[in-house]
Amino acid sequence: MTPLHIFARKKRDKSPLSMLSLYDAPSAQIACEAGADAILVGDSLGNAILGYDSTLPVTMSDMLRHTGAVVRGVKSSSRVDVAVVADLPFGSYATPKRAIKNAVALLQIGAHAVKIEGVNPDLLQKMAREGIPVMGHLGFTPQSVLQFESVVQGKTSEVGQRLARQAAVLEECGAFAVVLEAVTGEVAQHITAQLKIATVGIGAGAGCDGQVLVWNDVVGLSPQTFKLAKAWANTRQIWLEAAQNYVGEVQNGSFPAPENGWNMNDEERAKFSASHDEIEIETLDEQPF
Numbered sequence: 594m595t596p597l598h599i600f601a602r603k604k605r606d607k608s609p610l611s612m613l614s615l616y617d618a619p620s621a622q623i624a625c626e627a628g629a630d631a632i633l634v635g636d637s638l639g640n641a642i643l644g645y646d647s648t649l650p651v652t653m654s655d656m657l658r659h660t661g662a663v664v665r666g667v668k669s670s671s672r673v674d675v676a677v678v679a680d681l682p683f684g685s686y687a688t689p690k691r692a693i694k695n696a697v698a699l700l701q702i703g704a705h706a707v708k709i710e711g712v713n714p715d716l717l718q719k720m721a722r723e724g725i726p727v728m729g730h731l732g733f734t735p736q737s738v739l740q741f742e743s744v745v746q747g748k749t750s751e752v753g754q755r756l757a758r759q760a761a762v763l764e765e766c767g768a769f770a771v772v773l774e775a776v777t778g779e780v781a782q783h784i785t786a787q788l789k790i791a792t793v794g795i796g797a798g799a800g801c802d803g804q805v806l807v808w809n810d811v812v813g814l815s816p817q818t819f820k821l822a823k824a825w826a827n828t829r830q831i832w833l834e835a836a837q838n839y840v841g842e843v844q845n846g847s848f849p850a851p852e853n854g855w856n857m858n859d860e861e862r863a864k865f866s867a868s869h870d871e872i873e874i875e876t877l878d879e880q881p882f
Contacts, residue, residue: 596676597705597726599630600770600791603802610803612793613811616642616659620808621666624675631676632667633708633805634660636683637735641809648735651682653695657702664703678728679704683736689719696725706769710734712759714766721767729763731756731784732797733775745796747780760784760792772805773797775821796821 603610613624614635621632638659639645660679667675679699686692686709696707706726709716711734720727732746747753756776763771770791773781778798785792785801794801796819806822809815813824814832842848857865 595705596631596674597769599676600793600803603630604789604791610791610793612803612805613808614805615663615808618662618666618669621663622670624808625667625670625672628672629675630803631678632663634663634677634679634704635708635807636680637807641807641815647738649683649738651680653682653685653698656680656682656685657698660699660704661702668703676706677704678706678708680708686713686716689716692716693720693723693725696720696727697723700725708772710736712762714762717763717766717768727768728793729760729768729771730774731759731763731771731776732773732781735774744775745777746775747777753777753780753783756780757784757787760788764788764790773801 600610602608610630611628612631612633613629614633614637615621615624616634616638624632634656636648636651636656638655639648639651642659643651643655645651656679660677664677667673667677681692681695681699685695692709699707706728708728708730710730712729712731717727717729733741733744747756756773757780760771760773768790770793771784771788772793772795773784774795774797776784776794776797778800781792781794781797782800791802793803793805795805807815810818810822811825813827814829815822815824816829818824839848856862
């Protein structure tokens with residue numbers, strides 16, 4: 594049984610699945626120890642880590658680097674069976690050939706599956722034939738941010754029905770789960786009931802089979818908390834206070850203290866002091882670089 598079976602088992606047992614989107618080894622290790630069922634290495638790292646205004650600038654190199662870090666964090670924890678899903682970033686699945694190549698690279702580095710936004714039956718079927726597990730993503734899809742007039746999806750019956758049809762297509766094409774982002778609760782609950790595969794919500798109500806949130810939001814590291822999220826701590830303030838204390842102690846000379854460094858023993862100190870006058874400083878001729 595692979596770690597991805599947790600999605601089907603949680604759906605079957607009607608036990609809510611917990612997933613965190615994060616990007617580094619220490620956070621992955623902590624998430625595993627906390628009992629998370631799965632980790633998403635999201636292209637949201639563009640906003641959360643790299644300082645971009647959207648996910649669009651995130652590259653495959655970024656995703657490979659951060660996915661590898663998360664995989665190593667999971668392996669260093671006591672729960673090495675936690676499922677790791679990695680996003681295929683903007684432009685990386687423009688053609689089936691490119692998508693398969695990039696997905697294989699993420700799987701080879703240790704991810705158990707990849708996530709793709711939107712609905713592309715031909716692409717999904719070809720990836721399924723290659724044995725690549727795919728998680729879908731419907732509702733607000735950040736890689737298409739330039740096309741959306743509103744973040745929240747499913748406000749009308751027409752849009753809700755379209756999302757339900759798209760979810761059914763994802764299931765038919767072999768997706769093992771689907772993220773529903775910023776989807777009205779009624780629509781998300783309907784989709785969850787109609788699908789045999791698991792739904793993972795983010796801003797889609799409590800009717801989904803599981804939930805996913807960005808690590809920075811959960812631990813209170815983000816400068817603001819969005820409506821679809823919640824902070825269970827305020828670690829941003831802790832980090833700020835720690836950094837302020839460090840700066841203050843450096844400036845007032847109390848850090849580093851003697852216990853923060855090393856010294857010669859008395860014999861070597863005496864030898865070193867006696868040798869000061871014997872040290873000749875050799876001046877090198879300037880050489881062009």
